[in-house]
Amino acid sequence: MKIGLIGTGRIGAFHAATLLGVPGVTGLVVADADPARAAALAGTLGVRAADSIGELYAQGVDAVVITAATSAHAALIHQALDARVPVFCEKPVAPDVPGTRAVVARAEAGTVPVQIGFQRRFDAGYRAARAALRAGELGRLHTLRACTGDQAPPPADFIPTSGGLFRDCGIHDFDIMRWLTGHEVVSVYAQGTQRGAAFFAEADDVDTGAALLRFDDDTLATVTATRYNGAGHDVRLEVCGSAGARFVGLDDRAPLPSAEPALSWRRAAPYATFMERFHDAYVAELTAFVAVAAGRAPSPCTPAEALEALYVAEACDRSRRTGLPVSLDDVRSAPLGTDPTGTDPARGTPGPPGTATGTPLPPAAS
Numbered sequence: 001m002k003i004g005l006i007g008t009g010r011i012g013a014f015h016a017a018t019l020l021g022v023p024g025v026t027g028l029v030v031a032d033a034d035p036a037r038a039a040a041l042a043g044t045l046g047v048r049a050a051d052s053i054g055e056l057y058a059q060g061v062d063a064v065v066i067t068a069a070t071s072a073h074a075a076l077i078h079q080a081l082d083a084r085v086p087v088f089c090e091k092p093v094a095p096d097v098p099g100t101r102a103v104v105a106r107a108e109a110g111t112v113p114v115q116i117g118f119q120r121r122f123d124a125g126y127r128a129a130r131a132a133l134r135a136g137e138l139g140r141l142h143t144l145r146a147c148t149g150d151q152a153p154p155p156a157d158f159i160p161t162s163g164g165l166f167r168d169c170g171i172h173d174f175d176i177m178r179w180l181t182g183h184e185v186v187s188v189y190a191q192g193t194q195r196g197a198a199f200f201a202e203a204d205d206v207d208t209g210a211a212l213l214r215f216d217d218d219t220l221a222t223v224t225a226t227r228y229n230g231a232g233h234d235v236r237l238e239v240c241g242s243a244g245a246r247f248v249g250l251d252d253r254a255p256l257p258s259a260e261p262a263l264s265w266r267r268a269a270p271y272a273t274f275m276e277r278f279h280d281a282y283v284a285e286l287t288a289f290v291a292v293a294a295g296r297a298p299s300p301c302t303p304a305e306a307l308e309a310l311y312v313a314e315a316c317d318r319s320r321r322t323g324l325p326v327s328l329d330d331v332r333s334a335p336l337g338t339d340p341t342g343t344d345p346a347r348g349t350p351g352p353p354g355t356a357t358g359t360p361l362p363p364a365a366s
Contacts, residue, residue, distance in 0.1 A: 001290060002027035004061035004085075006053060006076055007068030008034075008041040011090060014275050015067055016045055018283055024290045031056040033068070057083050063293035065286070066090065070168075071161045074099040077303075081112050086293035088286070090117040091171060093306050095163045097334065100310055104303045113292050115299045116306040120176040120235075122284035125248040129239045130180045132246050139243025141181060144213075144221035146173040146237045149229030151255075151272055153207065156199040164205045165192060166316040169225045174213075175301075175309035176237065177223075183215040184308070189325040190316040196228055211316045223316075231255035232270025233277050249277075 001024050005016050008030050019025050028047040032038035035051045042049035050056035053076070056064075066076045066089040074094035080087035093100040093116060107114045120126050132138055148169050154162070162168040178184065192206030200207045207228060213221040232255025237248040250256075255270035271277040291297040315326040 001025055001062045001294065002029065002060065003290075004028075004050075004056045004059070004064040005030045006032070006056065006064060006066050007072075008032040008038045009067065009069075011275070012067035013041050015065055015282070015286065016041060016047070018286050019065065020045060020047070022283070022287050022290050024294065029056050029059050029061055033072075053079065057085070061085060063087070063289070065289070069161055070095050070163060074103050077103050077114065078106060081106055081110060081114070084112050086113045086115075086289075088115045088117060088289040088293075091175075091306060092116075092163065092167060092310055093303050095161070095167070097307075097310060097314060097331075100303065100307045104307050107303045113299045114303055115289050115292055116301045116303055117285065118172060118175045118179075118301050118306070118309070119278050119281040119285045120172055121179055121281075121301060122288065123248075123278060123281040125251075126176055126180065126237065129237065129246040129248050132244070133180065133239060133241070134182075137244055138239065138241030138246065141217075141219050141239065141241045143240040144177055144181075144219065144237065145240070146177065146221065146223045147234060148173055148223075148225045149231075149234040149255075150227045150274075151229055151231075151233045151270075153197060153200075153227040156197065159199055159205055160203040162203075162205070163313075164203075164317055165207070165209045165225055165227070166190065166211070166320070167310065167313040169227075170209065170211065170223055170316060171309050171313045172235075173223045173225075173237070174312040175306070177213070177215075177221055178305075178308060178312075180237075180239070181215065181217075181219065183217050183219065185213050185221075185312045185315075185328050186216050187214045187325055187327050188212065188312065188315045188319055190319040191323075192320040200227075206320065209316070209320060211319070213312070229255065231257055233273055234271075235274070235277055253277075 003019055029050050030038045030042050031050040031053055038049045063086040064080050073089050077089055093103050188211055190211035192209040194201045194206050196207035208226040211223045234255050235249050239246045252266045252268045253271050288300055292299050311331045315331045319326045
């Protein structure tokens with residue numbers, strides 16, 4: 001199977017190298033809004049580079065992996081569906097609800113498979129916790145506690161197009177909680193702070209956030225996220241029930257320096273990046289996509305599921321802006337073509353209520 005990869009930035013280069021080791025992948029063609037960057041990666045990996053997206057498709061790819069900037073995702077998914085080529089796209093589907101809804105409608109109206117990249121679904125720890133919960137080993141679930149902490153912020157030019165902390169970072173926790181529990185969030189209350197680099201405030205984003213979520217079975221969850229976790233890259237989830245608990249991410253590389261005089265577990269060098277923390281999950285995720293593209297399996301994460309996680313992120317961003325709790329029903333029921341938060345997520349700045357923000361943007365490199 002020949003795979004096309006669009007977007008040769010940090011995660012694109014990582015996925016390209018991963019794909020070369022996936023069984024069934026016989027060729028790789030890479031493209032980027034910056035052809036020189038694509039050519040450089042192709043030279044490093046010994047694969048082919050295309051000068052444009054059109055040329056990539058002209059080379060007869062069997063599937064495409066999209067790792068370009070968030071603002072380009074929706075347009076690139078539509079382009080893949082136009083070409084009737086199975087597509088994997090890193091989250092999010094689009095930077096806003098209208099753009100995501102348009103992709104969901106298009107994907108559900110056709111037969112070309114679309115898989116969205118929420119790699120935590122393929123992590124061994126999260127899968128084990130889900131299995132224990134579903135098997136009844138934890139009893140009645142009452143509390144989820146999640147944290148996502150980057151050791152250092154992403155590049156400054158990424159923040160204005162990221163959609164903000166809850167849409168870019170917290171959305172992973174929102175998706176994995178839905179996937180693990182099988183339940184939906186009904187309300188959120190969120191706060192955020194800006195105490196780091198000036199570019200967060202300039203993009204009307206926050207560098208640290210916290211959210212309280214209530215699920216439809218009255219399970220409560222807390223989600224915290226920060227761009228400044230100096231101890232290391234920290235992603236964990238505590239799954240607490242009336243009969244037991246599971247703690248995801250509590251391994252010997254978890255950045256958890258103890259204040260206690262003695263430790264009962266071995267410590268190794270802390271994770272520095274999400275690519276280190278989830279290396280094996282990314283491999284499993286792309287291996288699954290090859291099976292999806294070959295018609296051997298259904299998509300393990302559809303655009304419709306990604307939309308549900310985005311609704312939670314939208315609600316959190318609205319809550320942190322207004323200082324009020326937000327019902328998910330209010331977000332989900334907003335008419336097609338409107339932004340239920342009254343903001344422009346691509347810019348992170350307030351916009352007129354009801355403004356349509358789903359127009360596809362041109363391809364841009366990640």
